[in-house]
Amino acid sequence: MQPLSRLASVLALSAAALLSFAAQADDPRYNQVALRAEVSQEIAHDLMHVTLYSEAQHSDPAALAAQITRTLNDAVKQARGAEGVSVALGSRHSYPVYDDKNQQITAWRERAELRLESASFATLSKLTGEMLKTLKMGGMDFSIATPTRKQHEDTLLKDAVAAFRSRAQLATEALGGSGYKLISLNLSSGGFQPPMPMRMAKGMAMMDAAATPEIEAGTSQVTVNADGVIEVLMP
Missing domain, CATH: 3.30.110 (Translation Initiation Factor IF3)
Incomplete structure (x- = not known):
C-alpha cells in the first residue's frame, strides 16, 4: 500500500501545479x-562579383561541348592565378538551332558561365579586362x-x-x-x-x-x- 500512497501524493501535487499554472495563465494583464x-x-x-561566359555554335554537339570545356578550363586556370579571387563555375546549357521553317536542327549552341568574386576591386577588375579577350561579360554586381x-x-x-x-x-x-x-x-x-x-x-x-x-x-x-x-x- 505504501507505493500507492506515494503515487497518490505525486498525482495530487501534479494536479495542484496544473491548476496553479492555469490560474496564472488566466490572470488578466493590463x-x-x-x-x-x-x-x-x-x-x-x-565584395565584387563578376560573371563571364563562353558561348559558341557548332553543327556537332560533342565538338561544341569540347570547345566550351577547353575555353572554360583555360579561363579557370587564368583566374586561379590571381591572388584573392574566388572562382566557381556557373550555369551551363545547350540548345538546338533550327532552320527557317523551324523543323530541322541545323546546329547546336552552348553557353557556360564562370563566376568570380573578390574583395580587391582593382585585382578583379584587371583580371576581368584580361579575360574578356576570350570570354564575354555576363554581369557585375557588389555586396x-x-x-x-x-x-x-x-x-x-x-x-x-x-x-x-x-x-x-x-x-x-x-x-x-x-x-x-x-x-x-x-x-x-x-x-x-x-x-x-x-x-x-x-x-x-x-x-x-x-x-x-x-x-x-x-x-x-x-x-x-x-x-x-x-x-x-x-x-
Missing part, C-alpha cells in the same frame, strides 16, 4: 503596449561580405535595444505610469541589398588590360528591428 524600434546604417559594399554585415549588425543590435528602451520609457510616461515590465522582445535583422551595376568612365565595351576602369561599388542599408511588448505599471 496596460500592455506593443512597441517597435528600428535602426539602420548604410554599409559600403566590399556586403558576411563578416562585415555581422560586425555592423552586432553594433546595431545594441542600438536597437537602446532605442526600444527609450520608446518604452516614452510610452510609460505618456500613460502616466511609474515604470514598466518587459513582457517580450524580438530582435531581427535585414536590409535590402540590390545588385549594383558597374559604372565605368569608358563603358564596359572598352574594358581591357590596358586600363583599370573606375568602379563605384555603392552601399546597402542594413537594418535591425526590436519588436516587443511592455506592461506599464500604474501608480
Whole structure:
C-alpha cells in the first residue's frame, strides 16, 4: 500500500501545479503596449562579383561541348592565378538551332558561365579586362561580405535595444505610469541589398588590360528591428 500512497501524493501535487499554472495563465494583464524600434546604417559594399561566359555554335554537339570545356578550363586556370579571387563555375546549357521553317536542327549552341568574386576591386577588375579577350561579360554586381554585415549588425543590435528602451520609457510616461515590465522582445535583422551595376568612365565595351576602369561599388542599408511588448505599471 505504501507505493500507492506515494503515487497518490505525486498525482495530487501534479494536479495542484496544473491548476496553479492555469490560474496564472488566466490572470488578466493590463496596460500592455506593443512597441517597435528600428535602426539602420548604410554599409559600403566590399565584395565584387563578376560573371563571364563562353558561348559558341557548332553543327556537332560533342565538338561544341569540347570547345566550351577547353575555353572554360583555360579561363579557370587564368583566374586561379590571381591572388584573392574566388572562382566557381556557373550555369551551363545547350540548345538546338533550327532552320527557317523551324523543323530541322541545323546546329547546336552552348553557353557556360564562370563566376568570380573578390574583395580587391582593382585585382578583379584587371583580371576581368584580361579575360574578356576570350570570354564575354555576363554581369557585375557588389555586396556586403558576411563578416562585415555581422560586425555592423552586432553594433546595431545594441542600438536597437537602446532605442526600444527609450520608446518604452516614452510610452510609460505618456500613460502616466511609474515604470514598466518587459513582457517580450524580438530582435531581427535585414536590409535590402540590390545588385549594383558597374559604372565605368569608358563603358564596359572598352574594358581591357590596358586600363583599370573606375568602379563605384555603392552601399546597402542594413537594418535591425526590436519588436516587443511592455506592461506599464500604474501608480
